[in-house]
Amino acid sequence: MNSREIELLAIGAGPSNLGLAVALEELAPDLAENSLIIERNQTVEWQSGMLLPWAKSQVSFLKDLATLRNPRSRFTFLSFLKATGRIDGFINMGSLTPYRLEISAYLDWVARSLSKVSVELGRDCVRIEPSRDDSGTLTGWVTTLADGSQIASRYLVIGTGRDANIPPVLAGLSKGRVIHSTGYKQGVAGLSKQFPYRVAVIGSSQSAAEVFKALRTDLPDSDVAWVMRSIGPTVDPSSQFTNELYFPSYIDEFFDTPAEGRDRIRRELYRTNYSCVTPAMQRSLYADFYRDRLENREDRRMVTMTEITAAREQDGEVILELTDRRTGEVTELRRDVVFLGTGFAWRPPRLIQGLADAIGLAEVEVTRRYRLVVDEPAEAGCYLQGVNEATHGISESLLSVLARRAEDITLDIVAHRAANRFRHDSHSVVPSLVSAQSRLH
Known part of the structure; x- marks a missing residue:
């Protein structure tokens, strides 16, 4: 069995861990040289399933992997534009928000520009287990x-x-019939552009709106019903005032707020990030519907105030049971394919939950500096990025805070290493894999 030891392993080559790699190279170069990022895909891409040619980022280019931590970094988005010869054109666009394709290209450029942290693609993690020494102290991870x-x-x-x-009502349907927005491009690529499919789009989020819009081009002859629980697409109600609660500087205040207070804040801010669309998307959608009416087209429509109460597959089609939330009337909608703009699960990701189970944790908690809380002696550390909204605020899964979060994690690791220097000086990174495995199994 091929095995190796390193000091720091980061799983996932998305914005969070690439931001961490940049922070490591600039703040802890010795640690960076013994650090590795692994990514299950063969390329570094951002939101690959939704890399639509017209889709734009919803945050400023200044919220890149480095600027909010170190504006002089060679890894800023402006440095990328300069290196690729597009800085004049970008400035001339007069927009703070780049195209999503350009953010994705930026991330790939950063991954290729790292000089100390290694990045390996096509490396899919299936399991993480703790490693302990003879005294039972947690010393690392396998x-x-x-x-x-x-x-x-x-x-x-x-x-x-x-x-x-x-x-859950859709979870039992076959994957070929139900496609989440994260796999939209891959899923629609397998469908004939000329075939008149019957399509449903589920959800009221930005991703649902983008899928609905993209289908006009990707499946132009299809009948598309956009089904949502709400009365209609809602515009993001953000303002400069609420956006201040997405600042990295707000995290300390949020973290120090009692749990009940944090929940109230999250409920107040929910519509600024979830189940809403951008003003630009709202205008574009309405213009599309207006033109449809001019042309007497009825093959693109919204089905609002509607709950999907049952779903089944029969005779090669998906049958959705729709319940009108206003009248209680139940109808059936027969579709060939269903696209989901239903966002992401609130529970811990399977990989993290599996690790928590392996350690024996009753719940997943992190410190202010994102270190997993373990109730046992530990000389090792595990850090979680992008999944701590309950304790770190609504910005946790966004680009807005990742540069400063990377700094927090890097400095916490540096401090932790210093506090345990005697172990690093006298032992390998972790006990041998052979001995670790004998204790694990």
């Missing part, structure tokens, strides 16, 4: 990859994002 190889590390950072949310 990560098993899909090919059977293992990586032992003292520090672990999980930045894979949350799992896609598949509503």
Whole structure:
């Protein structure tokens, strides 16, 4: 079995862990040289399933991997534009928000520009287990990859994002019939552009709106019903005032607020990030519907105030049971394919929950500096990125805070290493994989 030891392993080559890599190279270069990012995909892409040619980021380019922490960094978005010869054109666009394709290209450029942190693609993590020494002290982690190889590390950072949310009523349908927005491009690529499919789009979020809009081009002859529980698409109600609660500087205040207060804040801010669309998307959608009416087209429509109360497959089609939330009337909608714009699950991702179970944790908690809380002696650390909204605020899953979060994690690891220097000086990163495995099994 192929195995190796490193000091820090980061799982997922998305914005969070690439931001961490940048912080490591600039703040802790010695640690960076013994750090590795693994990514299950063969390329570094941002929101690959929704890389639509017209889709834009919803945050300023200044909220990149480095600027809010170090504006002089060579890894800023402006440095990327300069290196790729597009800085003049971008400035001339007069927009703070880049196209999503450009953010994705920026992340790939950063991954290729790292000089100390290694990045390996096509490396799928299937399991993480704790490693302990003879005294029972937690000393590291053993990560098993899909090919059977293992990586032992003292520090672990999980930045894979949350799992896609598949509503329970639809969970039993075949994957070929139900496609989450995270796999939209891949899913629609397998459908004939000329065939008149009957399509349903579920949800009222920005992703649902983008799928609905994209289908006009990707499946132009299809009948598309956009089904949502709400009265209609709602515009993001953010303002400069509410946006201040997305600042990295607000995290301390949020973290120090009692749990009940944090929940109230999250409920107040929910519509600024979830189940809403941008003003630009709202205008575009309405213009599309207006033109449809001019042309007497009825093959693109919204079905609002409607709950999906049952679903089944029969004779090669999906049959959705729709319940009108106003009248209680039940009808059936027969579709060939269903696209989901239903966001992401609130529960911990499967990888994190599996790790928590392996350690024996009753619940997943992190410190202010994102270190997993373990109720046992530990000389190792595990950090979670992008999944701590309950304790760190609504910005946790967004680009807004990741540069400063990367700094927090890097400095916490540096301090933790210093506090345990005697172990690092006299031992390998973790006990041997052979001895670790004998204790694990």
